[in-house]
Protein backbone atom coordinates (compact mmCIF):
# COMPACT_ATOMS: atom_id res chain seq x y z
CA UNK A 1 0.00 0.00 0.00
CA UNK A 2 1.52 3.31 -1.08
CA UNK A 3 1.18 6.20 1.35
CA UNK A 4 2.50 9.74 1.29
CA UNK A 5 3.30 12.31 3.99
CA UNK A 6 0.68 14.66 2.60
CA UNK A 7 -3.02 14.65 1.63
CA UNK A 8 -2.52 12.47 -1.46
CA UNK A 9 -4.71 9.37 -1.50
CA UNK A 10 -3.65 6.52 -3.73
CA UNK A 11 -5.90 4.26 -5.84
CA UNK A 12 -3.84 1.60 -7.68
CA UNK A 13 -6.58 0.96 -10.27
CA UNK A 14 -6.05 4.45 -11.72
CA UNK A 15 -2.55 3.47 -12.83
CA UNK A 16 -3.82 0.28 -14.46
CA UNK A 17 -6.70 1.83 -16.42
CA UNK A 18 -5.51 5.36 -17.27
CA UNK A 19 -3.55 4.52 -20.45
CA UNK A 20 -6.51 2.66 -21.98
CA UNK A 21 -8.98 5.37 -20.96
CA UNK A 22 -6.67 8.04 -22.40
CA UNK A 23 -6.70 6.33 -25.81
CA UNK A 24 -10.49 6.62 -25.94
CA UNK A 25 -10.56 10.16 -24.56
CA UNK A 26 -8.06 11.31 -27.20
CA UNK A 27 -10.42 10.02 -29.85
CA UNK A 28 -13.80 11.16 -28.52
CA UNK A 29 -13.19 14.42 -26.65
CA UNK A 30 -13.38 17.76 -28.44
CA UNK A 31 -9.86 18.96 -29.26
CA UNK A 32 -10.21 22.13 -27.14
CA UNK A 33 -12.43 23.46 -24.38
CA UNK A 34 -13.24 22.78 -20.74
CA UNK A 35 -13.51 19.17 -19.60
CA UNK A 36 -15.37 18.59 -16.34
CA UNK A 37 -14.53 15.43 -14.41
CA UNK A 38 -17.28 14.31 -12.03
CA UNK A 39 -16.21 12.09 -9.12
CA UNK A 40 -12.46 12.63 -9.62
CA UNK A 41 -11.53 10.65 -6.48
CA UNK A 42 -7.85 10.83 -5.53
CA UNK A 43 -6.86 13.20 -8.36
CA UNK A 44 -4.44 10.75 -9.98
CA UNK A 45 -6.51 10.64 -13.16
CA UNK A 46 -6.83 14.44 -13.18
CA UNK A 47 -3.06 15.02 -13.16
CA UNK A 48 -2.47 12.34 -15.78
CA UNK A 49 -5.27 13.31 -18.16
CA UNK A 50 -4.73 17.07 -17.88
CA UNK A 51 -1.08 16.71 -18.88
CA UNK A 52 -1.86 14.28 -21.68
CA UNK A 53 -4.86 16.15 -23.09
CA UNK A 54 -3.54 19.69 -23.45
CA UNK A 55 -4.62 22.26 -24.57
CA UNK A 56 -7.97 21.19 -23.12
CA UNK A 57 -8.67 22.64 -19.66
CA UNK A 58 -9.33 20.00 -16.97
CA UNK A 59 -11.76 20.74 -14.13
CA UNK A 60 -11.72 17.96 -11.49
CA UNK A 61 -14.51 17.73 -8.91
CA UNK A 62 -15.62 15.61 -6.00
CA UNK A 63 -18.20 16.04 -3.22
CA UNK A 64 -15.83 14.48 -0.64
CA UNK A 65 -13.62 17.17 1.01
CA UNK A 66 -10.87 14.65 1.84
CA UNK A 67 -10.66 13.71 -1.83
CA UNK A 68 -10.64 17.37 -2.90
CA UNK A 69 -7.63 17.83 -0.57
CA UNK A 70 -6.03 14.80 -2.21
CA UNK A 71 -6.63 16.29 -5.68
CA UNK A 72 -4.96 19.54 -4.58
CA UNK A 73 -2.00 17.60 -3.16
CA UNK A 74 -1.55 15.59 -6.38
CA UNK A 75 -1.83 18.85 -8.33
CA UNK A 76 0.90 20.45 -6.17
CA UNK A 77 3.21 17.53 -6.92
CA UNK A 78 2.36 17.59 -10.66
CA UNK A 79 1.46 21.16 -11.60
CA UNK A 80 -0.01 21.75 -15.02
CA UNK A 81 -1.29 25.07 -16.40
CA UNK A 82 -4.47 23.47 -17.69
CA UNK A 83 -5.40 21.67 -14.43
CA UNK A 84 -7.87 23.69 -12.35
CA UNK A 85 -8.55 23.43 -8.61
CA UNK A 86 -11.16 20.82 -7.65
CA UNK A 87 -14.80 21.87 -7.57
CA UNK A 88 -17.30 20.70 -4.98
CA UNK A 89 -19.92 18.96 -7.11
CA UNK A 90 -22.43 16.34 -6.03
CA UNK A 91 -23.94 15.05 -9.28
CA UNK A 92 -27.40 14.96 -7.64
CA UNK A 93 -27.46 18.73 -7.12
CA UNK A 94 -29.81 20.65 -9.40
CA UNK A 95 -27.19 23.37 -9.97
CA UNK A 96 -23.51 22.43 -10.21
CA UNK A 97 -20.58 24.69 -9.23
CA UNK A 98 -19.63 25.20 -12.89
CA UNK A 99 -23.11 26.61 -13.55
CA UNK A 100 -22.83 28.99 -10.57
CA UNK A 101 -19.41 30.12 -11.86
CA UNK A 102 -20.60 30.33 -15.49
CA UNK A 103 -17.88 27.96 -16.74
CA UNK A 104 -18.80 26.58 -20.18
CA UNK A 105 -18.24 22.85 -20.42
CA UNK A 106 -17.44 21.04 -23.67
CA UNK A 107 -17.37 17.51 -22.23
CA UNK A 108 -17.95 15.57 -19.01
CA UNK A 109 -15.83 12.59 -17.92
CA UNK A 110 -17.01 10.19 -15.21
CA UNK A 111 -14.97 7.14 -14.22
CA UNK A 112 -16.04 4.36 -11.87
CA UNK A 113 -18.80 6.25 -10.10
CA UNK A 114 -22.26 5.12 -11.10
CA UNK A 115 -21.92 1.62 -9.62
CA UNK A 116 -20.35 2.91 -6.37
CA UNK A 117 -23.16 5.33 -5.56
CA UNK A 118 -26.97 5.18 -5.52
CA UNK A 119 -28.88 5.16 -8.82
CA UNK A 120 -29.95 8.76 -8.06
CA UNK A 121 -26.32 9.75 -8.72
CA UNK A 122 -26.49 8.36 -12.25
CA UNK A 123 -29.78 10.22 -12.79
CA UNK A 124 -28.17 13.42 -11.44
CA UNK A 125 -25.18 12.96 -13.72
CA UNK A 126 -27.42 12.61 -16.77
CA UNK A 127 -29.53 15.61 -15.75
CA UNK A 128 -26.38 17.72 -15.29
CA UNK A 129 -24.95 16.59 -18.63
CA UNK A 130 -28.27 17.43 -20.29
CA UNK A 131 -28.28 20.92 -18.73
CA UNK A 132 -24.62 21.80 -19.25
CA UNK A 133 -23.41 20.30 -22.48
CA UNK A 134 -23.70 22.22 -25.73
CA UNK A 135 -24.96 20.49 -28.86
CA UNK A 136 -22.50 17.69 -29.73
CA UNK A 137 -20.93 18.00 -26.26
CA UNK A 138 -19.56 14.66 -25.01
CA UNK A 139 -20.35 12.59 -21.93
CA UNK A 140 -17.79 9.83 -21.33
CA UNK A 141 -18.39 7.05 -18.77
CA UNK A 142 -16.08 4.22 -17.71
CA UNK A 143 -16.81 1.22 -15.53
CA UNK A 144 -18.32 -2.28 -15.41
CA UNK A 145 -21.81 -2.84 -16.85
CA UNK A 146 -24.35 -5.58 -17.25
CA UNK A 147 -25.58 -6.07 -20.82
CA UNK A 148 -29.20 -7.17 -21.27
CA UNK A 149 -29.36 -7.76 -17.52
CA UNK A 150 -26.43 -10.21 -17.58
CA UNK A 151 -22.96 -9.79 -16.14
CA UNK A 152 -20.23 -9.94 -18.76
CA UNK A 153 -17.79 -11.89 -16.54
CA UNK A 154 -17.81 -13.87 -13.27
CA UNK A 155 -15.49 -11.25 -11.75
CA UNK A 156 -18.12 -8.55 -12.40
CA UNK A 157 -20.79 -10.68 -10.71
CA UNK A 158 -18.53 -11.07 -7.65
CA UNK A 159 -17.77 -7.34 -7.68
CA UNK A 160 -21.50 -6.55 -7.92
CA UNK A 161 -22.22 -8.75 -4.92
CA UNK A 162 -19.47 -7.11 -2.88
CA UNK A 163 -20.80 -3.64 -3.79
CA UNK A 164 -24.36 -4.55 -2.78
CA UNK A 165 -23.05 -6.05 0.46
CA UNK A 166 -21.37 -2.71 1.27
CA UNK A 167 -24.42 -0.64 0.31
CA UNK A 168 -27.72 -2.03 -0.98
CA UNK A 169 -28.13 1.04 -3.25
CA UNK A 170 -24.84 0.37 -5.05
CA UNK A 171 -24.26 -2.16 -7.80
CA UNK A 172 -23.12 -2.76 -11.37
CA UNK A 173 -25.66 -1.04 -13.64
CA UNK A 174 -27.41 -2.39 -16.67
CA UNK A 175 -26.12 -0.47 -19.71
CA UNK A 176 -29.61 -0.28 -21.23
CA UNK A 177 -30.92 1.49 -18.09
CA UNK A 178 -28.04 3.95 -18.18
CA UNK A 179 -28.66 4.66 -21.88
CA UNK A 180 -32.40 5.17 -21.19
CA UNK A 181 -31.57 7.62 -18.36
CA UNK A 182 -29.24 9.52 -20.71
CA UNK A 183 -31.80 9.65 -23.52
CA UNK A 184 -34.35 11.13 -21.08
CA UNK A 185 -31.99 14.08 -20.73
CA UNK A 186 -31.39 14.63 -24.45
CA UNK A 187 -28.18 12.61 -24.72
CA UNK A 188 -27.58 10.25 -27.61
CA UNK A 189 -25.70 6.96 -27.08
CA UNK A 190 -22.85 6.80 -29.60
CA UNK A 191 -20.71 3.80 -28.75
CA UNK A 192 -19.39 1.39 -26.17
CA UNK A 193 -15.76 0.31 -26.22
CA UNK A 194 -14.59 -2.89 -24.54
CA UNK A 195 -11.81 -2.15 -22.07
CA UNK A 196 -9.43 -4.37 -20.07
CA UNK A 197 -10.77 -5.92 -16.88
CA UNK A 198 -14.30 -6.37 -18.27
CA UNK A 199 -15.01 -2.66 -18.18
CA UNK A 200 -16.62 -0.48 -20.83
CA UNK A 201 -16.12 3.02 -22.08
CA UNK A 202 -19.53 4.46 -22.93
CA UNK A 203 -19.87 7.61 -25.04
CA UNK A 204 -22.85 9.95 -25.45
CA UNK A 205 -23.31 13.15 -27.45
CA UNK A 206 -25.74 15.91 -26.56
CA UNK A 207 -28.34 15.95 -29.30
Ligand SMILES: C[S@@+](CC[C@H](N)C(=O)[O-])C[C@H]1O[C@@H](n2cnc3c(N)ncnc32)[C@H](O)[C@@H]1O
Pocket residue numbers: 011014038039040041042045062063064067089090091092110111112113116117121
Ligand atom coordinates in the same frame (compact mmCIF):
# COMPACT_ATOMS: atom_id res chain seq x y z
C1 LIG B 1 -14.66 4.57 -6.86
S1 LIG B 1 -14.39 6.26 -6.77
C2 LIG B 1 -13.71 6.62 -8.36
C3 LIG B 1 -12.84 7.81 -8.33
C4 LIG B 1 -12.08 8.10 -9.63
N1 LIG B 1 -12.97 8.51 -10.67
C5 LIG B 1 -11.26 6.91 -10.03
O1 LIG B 1 -11.55 6.29 -11.06
O2 LIG B 1 -10.30 6.59 -9.31
C6 LIG B 1 -16.03 6.98 -6.87
C7 LIG B 1 -16.01 8.48 -6.77
O3 LIG B 1 -17.33 8.97 -6.98
C8 LIG B 1 -17.55 10.03 -6.07
N2 LIG B 1 -18.98 10.19 -5.87
C9 LIG B 1 -19.81 9.40 -5.16
N3 LIG B 1 -21.05 9.90 -5.16
C10 LIG B 1 -21.01 11.03 -5.91
C11 LIG B 1 -21.96 11.99 -6.27
N4 LIG B 1 -23.24 11.92 -5.84
N5 LIG B 1 -21.59 13.04 -7.06
C12 LIG B 1 -20.30 13.13 -7.48
N6 LIG B 1 -19.34 12.25 -7.14
C13 LIG B 1 -19.69 11.21 -6.37
C14 LIG B 1 -16.80 9.59 -4.80
O4 LIG B 1 -16.55 10.68 -3.92
C15 LIG B 1 -15.55 9.00 -5.40
O5 LIG B 1 -14.56 9.96 -5.61
